[in-house]
Amino acid sequence: MEWWRCLFVGMVMLMAAGSGEAQLSPTFYQWTCPNVESMVREAVQKKLSQTFATVPATLRLFFHDCFIEGCDASIMIASPRHDAEKDAPDNLSLAGDGFDTVIKAKEAVEEQCPGVVSCADILAIAARDVVVLSGGPSFTVELGRRDGRISEAGRVSGKLPGPDFNLELLAWIFGKNNLTLFDMIALSGAHTLGFSHCSRFAKRLYSFTPSSPVDPSLDPKYARQLMLACPENVDPNIAVGMDPFTPNTFDNIYFKNLVNGRGLFTSDEVLFTQLLSRPAVYNFAVNQESFFTAFASAMVRLGRVGVKIGDEGEIRRDCTAFN
Ligand code: HEM
Numbered sequence: 001m002e003w004w005r006c007l008f009v010g011m012v013m014l015m016a017a018g019s020g021e022a023q024l025s026p027t028f029y030q031w032t033c034p035n036v037e038s039m040v041r042e043a044v045q046k047k048l049s050q051t052f053a054t055v056p057a058t059l060r061l062f063f064h065d066c067f068i069e070g071c072d073a074s075i076m077i078a079s080p081r082h083d084a085e086k087d088a089p090d091n092l093s094l095a096g097d098g099f100d101t102v103i104k105a106k107e108a109v110e111e112q113c114p115g116v117v118s119c120a121d122i123l124a125i126a127a128r129d130v131v132v133l134s135g136g137p138s139f140t141v142e143l144g145r146r147d148g149r150i151s152e153a154g155r156v157s158g159k160l161p162g163p164d165f166n167l168e169l170l171a172w173i174f175g176k177n178n179l180t181l182f183d184m185i186a187l188s189g190a191h192t193l194g195f196s197h198c199s200r201f202a203k204r205l206y207s208f209t210p211s212s213p214v215d216p217s218l219d220p221k222y223a224r225q226l227m228l229a230c231p232e233n234v235d236p237n238i239a240v241g242m243d244p245f246t247p248n249t250f251d252n253i254y255f256k257n258l259v260n261g262r263g264l265f266t267s268d269e270v271l272f273t274q275l276l277s278r279p280a281v282y283n284f285a286v287n288q289e290s291f292f293t294a295f296a297s298a299m300v301r302l303g304r305v306g307v308k309i310g311d312e313g314e315i316r317r318d319c320t321a322f323n
């Protein structure tokens with residue numbers, strides 16, 4: 001790190017210490033596990049070389065983990081009775097590759113630094129790495145999270161946004177997590193990656209309102225393409241690319257799509273149809289750099305949600321089980 005960045009980070013940390021708030025820090029494992037980030041990146045790269053699904057699955061896993069009990073890897077817990085967080089109906093088909101990425105990275109880290117690095121931090125690093133590896137912005141990940149001791153399916157309901165949410169509901173649920181409207185718009189740009197099952201947006205194609213079965217805010221050509229990919233009563237396993245043009249690249253095409261009526265979910269399209277959020281969407285659509293900057297800073301803020309630090313929680317040995 002250049003001296004001036006060191007100085008700056010130092011000042012920010014001093015200011016935070018002054019305000020009495022316990023804090024995460026990018027250098028948390030400096031003495032206890034200095035190579036943690038390269039170990040995680042290597043594991044992520046290896047998993048990515050097996051399947052691209054690693055990228056969207058890991059990014060989404062991080063988001064869901066943070067919105068339920070905070071970023072504490074509670075989503076990783078496997079329960080023999082199928083009543084943990086990941087078993088909730090709202091787990092929205094989290095792809096297994098995200099879980100696998102964290103498990104593999106943790107195994108690599110445990111070999112060199114046993115009992116030191118939390119699963120929550122490994123997930124946060126892996127989420128940054130998949131963004132970078134698919135062409136998105138890099139950023140410094142704050143560390144020092146502890147793993148949670150609670151993971152219950154019954155505590156998931158109402159904590160995650162739904163694809164039919166309007167702007168007010170989106171702003172409210174992100175606001176509960178200390179994220180601004182601007183953060184929410186930038187983070188929604190994650191839908192530049194990955195896939196959605198037809199059931200998540202079928203209502204916009206077939207039963208929007210009695211008088212207008214197709215959502216009029218959808219570009220008609222895009223609506224026809226979606227109907228071809230997702231006929232009524234389609235196999236529930238069928239999924240379509242959320243960014244139909246570049247589903248494997250982290251870029252700003254998601255926002256260009258919104259401007260053109262090609263937002264897959266209502267929760268995507270409202271970002272453009274509502275006047276309050278439209279300027280940010282326009283800006284991100286024409287200026288990829290400003291999207292990248294906003295996304296990186298929103299990811300750092302997402303990574304602070306409900307974190308456990310100090311002697312709270314634990315450092316799990318196995319990410320899928322409490323110690
Ligand atoms: C703004 C509110 C959001 C809503 C309503 C929402 C909803 C959804 C839904 C319904 C899916 C499809 C799931 C499926 O059918 O398999 C999805 C996929 C996805 N979401 Fe979101 N999401 C939101 C925000 C986010 C955020 C903040 C991130 C990450 C920063 C994110 C990352 C992803 C990714 C990467 C996928 C693709 C998953 C895959 O291909 O495995 N989403 N989202």
Ligand SMILES: *[C@@H]1O[C@H](CO)[C@@H](O)[C@H](O)[C@H]1NC(C)=O
Nearest residue numbers: 086087088089091093094096
């Ligand atoms: C998600 O929940 C459903 C039941 O609601 C379950 O069948 C499925 O296995 C869960 N998915 C994961 C990845 O845990």
Ligand SMILES: *[C@@H]1O[C@H](CO)[C@@H](O)[C@H](O)[C@H]1NC(C)=O
Nearest residue numbers: 070176177178304305306307
């Ligand atoms: C939001 O920020 C406040 C003030 O820093 C903090 O007390 C609260 O725990 C945060 N909420 C979440 C969900 O992180």
